[in-house]
Amino acid sequence: MKAADLTELAARNLREALLRNTLTTLGIAIGVASLVAMLSLGVGLQDLVGRRLERSGLFDSVLVRPPGAFAGPGQPPRQGPRNGSDEPAAPAKPLDESVRQQLAKIPDVVEVYPDFRFAADARLGSAGHLAQVASLPLSAASNDAFEGMQGHFFSAPDAREIILQLDFARELAETQQLQPADLLGKEIVLRYAGRQPLPPPGDTSAPPAGEELSPDEAALGFSIVSSETPLRVVGIISDEANFSGAGGFGRAGAYIPLAIAQGLRVVQGNDMTEIIRDSAATASERYANLTVRVSRPTAVPQVEAAIQQMGYSVFSLLDVTRNLSRVFAILDMLLGIFGSLALAVASLGIVNTLAMSILERRREIGVLKALGASDRDIRQLFFAEAGVMGLFGGVAGVGVGWAIGRIIQFVTTIYLRRQDIPAENIWTVPWWLIAGAIGFSILVSLVAGMYPASRAARLDPVDALRAE
Amino acid sequence: MKPIDTAQGNATVSAGPQTLGVAIRADGLARHYQMGSATIRAVDGISLEIREGEFLALLGASGSGKSTLLSLFAGLDHATSGTVFVLGRELGAMNSSELSRHRNQTIGMVFQSFNLLPRMTVLENVELPLRLGEVPRTERGARVQEALARVGLAARAAHRPGELSGGEQQRVAIARALVNRPRILLADEPTGNLDSHTGEEILDLVSEINRPANGAAATTVVMVTHERPLAERYAHRLVTIADGRVAREEKQ
Numbered sequence: 001m002k003a004a005d006l007t008e009l010a011a012r013n014l015r016e017a018l019l020r021n022t023l024t025t026l027g028i029a030i031g032v033a034s035l036v037a038m039l040s041l042g043v044g045l046q047d048l049v050g051r052r053l054e055r056s057g058l059f060d061s062v063l064v065r066p067p068g069a070f071a072g073p074g075q076p077p078r079q080g081p082r083n084g085s086d087e088p089a090a091p092a093k094p095l096d097e098s099v100r101q102q103l104a105k106i107p108d109v110v111e112v113y114p115d116f117r118f119a120a121d122a123r124l125g126s127a128g129h130l131a132q133v134a135s136l137p138l139s140a141a142s143n144d145a146f147e148g149m150q151g152h153f154f155s156a157p158d159a160r161e162i163i164l165q166l167d168f169a170r171e172l173a174e175t176q177q178l179q180p181a182d183l184l185g186k187e188i189v190l191r192y193a194g195r196q197p198l199p200p201p202g203d204t205s206a207p208p209a210g211e212e213l214s215p216d217e218a219a220l221g222f223s224i225v226s227s228e229t230p231l232r233v234v235g236i237i238s239d240e241a242n243f244s245g246a247g248g249f250g251r252a253g254a255y256i257p258l259a260i261a262q263g264l265r266v267v268q269g270n271d272m273t274e275i276i277r278d279s280a281a282t283a284s285e286r287y288a289n290l291t292v293r294v295s296r297p298t299a300v301p302q303v304e305a306a307i308q309q310m311g312y313s314v315f316s317l318l319d320v321t322r323n324l325s326r327v328f329a330i331l332d333m334l335l336g337i338f339g340s341l342a343l344a345v346a347s348l349g350i351v352n353t354l355a356m357s358i359l360e361r362r363r364e365i366g367v368l369k370a371l372g373a374s375d376r377d378i379r380q381l382f383f384a385e386a387g388v389m390g391l392f393g394g395v396a397g398v399g400v401g402w403a404i405g406r407i408i409q410f411v412t413t414i415y416l417r418r419q420d421i422p423a424e425n426i427w428t429v430p431w432w433l434i435a436g437a438i439g440f441s442i443l444v445s446l447v448a449g450m451y452p453a454s455r456a457a458r459l460d461p462v463d464a465l466r467a468e
Numbered sequence: 469m470k471p472i473d474t475a476q477g478n479a480t481v482s483a484g485p486q487t488l489g490v491a492i493r494a495d496g497l498a499r500h501y502q503m504g505s506a507t508i509r510a511v512d513g514i515s516l517e518i519r520e521g522e523f524l525a526l527l528g529a530s531g532s533g534k535s536t537l538l539s540l541f542a543g544l545d546h547a548t549s550g551t552v553f554v555l556g557r558e559l560g561a562m563n564s565s566e567l568s569r570h571r572n573q574t575i576g577m578v579f580q581s582f583n584l585l586p587r588m589t590v591l592e593n594v595e596l597p598l599r600l601g602e603v604p605r606t607e608r609g610a611r612v613q614e615a616l617a618r619v620g621l622a623a624r625a626a627h628r629p630g631e632l633s634g635g636e637q638q639r640v641a642i643a644r645a646l647v648n649r650p651r652i653l654l655a656d657e658p659t660g661n662l663d664s665h666t667g668e669e670i671l672d673l674v675s676e677i678n679r680p681a682n683g684a685a686a687t688t689v690v691m692v693t694h695e696r697p698l699a700e701r702y703a704h705r706l707v708t709i710a711d712g713r714v715a716r717e718e719k720q
Contacts, residue, residue, distance in 0.1 A: 005599045016587050367583045370544060371644070372572020372600045374565045461544045465583070
């Protein structure tokens, strides 16, 4: 029999026992709905976490430090290629501007920047407050820590501006009986420990701060002097906003543009080691570490490998993401299994309905065989009936599942708003889930129809024709 | 049972088979069933030859094996031993799909209880063998109308079997059996559920089908009945079956 005739006959047969077949189809629909609801929740949560993590800058960053830098307790050294080969890495140069440019040339690297972090005394009027100050590259503007901040992000890469953490802003404002928001637009003075090159022996006049050092001067060391710089407050970010990149921008009391931090000649932790190294007499400034931002998290391993080849230690949170993906895969699987349970129960309904149908239609099956229907025709007819129930059940189930999702989303949004938490989309129904759920529903129905269909096909026509 | 009206009977019986080919030949055909420890010999070594164009009546008491013999000719049942050739092809050598094709194309079946599908209209019932035979949709309408016109029910195509009388239902069943233009019509007690008048009408129709018309070859008819008078009136040959064997053969 042709497919069109089969489908037509199947649909006609289903209409015949309308109530029973509708109930069976409804069972499938509920099964599919629970599957869709469960998986949409899994996918939605995964999307939510993925979105958050991507914007946090955690997983597209690689922290580069001089060799052996991560060899502390609890942090195994990650030198050399990851595949565990014992090839010795090339001797690495200290992290300076030339290395920074070299790193920037690695494919998929978006930017490379140093991280400056120092203690400073922020002064508003006469009162001062000690704070941790960190540098931020301009690309940090897209970080969701700055979402909903008071004021705005740095207006230019080298703007003499500062963004305060709310806690710190509050402390600072209290000294002047002000509200934190009042600090916006005000100028504060940062006092910090600055490096000043030592004058050559015999020369008593110190070069003015900010002047470039010659290699010879650097080789001679430097003195630490108290320095100051005025900065305008342009933004205040909330206490909750806490970004911690892979050594990138950890939490601090105040943030300043990277270019400004670089020009301040602040004393850094690595200065002490650099000054006693043989290779100290080089032209440019050394960085304690560099953060390499990669275009996408999947490119992180190859970038890490390339940097390791250059002889540096690397650290990224990629392994954490991998674990997270595994957790979500397991979560999706569990949700899928629970969702499928209802569908499994519904499939028993199909077996039951079709088995009943065979009993009722014994004579009809006999007549069809007498008129020339082959065993295959009969099998396909029952298969088609199961498939049609699966199709309708699947479509209805996706609709119901989607509706359940909208309701859960609606309720969650209201709940989150009541808790003063911004609403989040925890519900995603991707097209592949819709297509997959309908396909799965048809597949399950066909599998459920296998036994009744083959039983119907095997019916002895002589016996079947005798049936009352 | 209706008394035999010889004059009328002679008037309705056709002139006999027009062609000399063999439609069905059974050689030592047997069908035994096992029921517990007992063996039921429904058909027990029947040898029979039915010529093309012949109208043969199989007579016998209930349980004599005549319906089983018809099922064996139809390829619905399998012989325990012996062979049956239909239009020169041995049914025992056919596989399941060849047997289906045989039932669809070579033979048409009519049953005592009509066996129409109640939820389908007359038209859809008659169309069923064409669907199973994968006849193109464009041809089906005309073929169904032709078959319904032959049984005089062209106007009832949209009705459901439940809306028709017994005689009309049997006519629909005959139209369904004829729609694929089979060369053999197997009728199992076609008048069994009908009053005598309607039964005669149906047999008039069957007899007409058996007659060659418009240059077309006659349709061979094998009819199972226990109504001897009707058989005598319409059939060319009467074969009485008893205990699964041919008990008597009478030519009309």
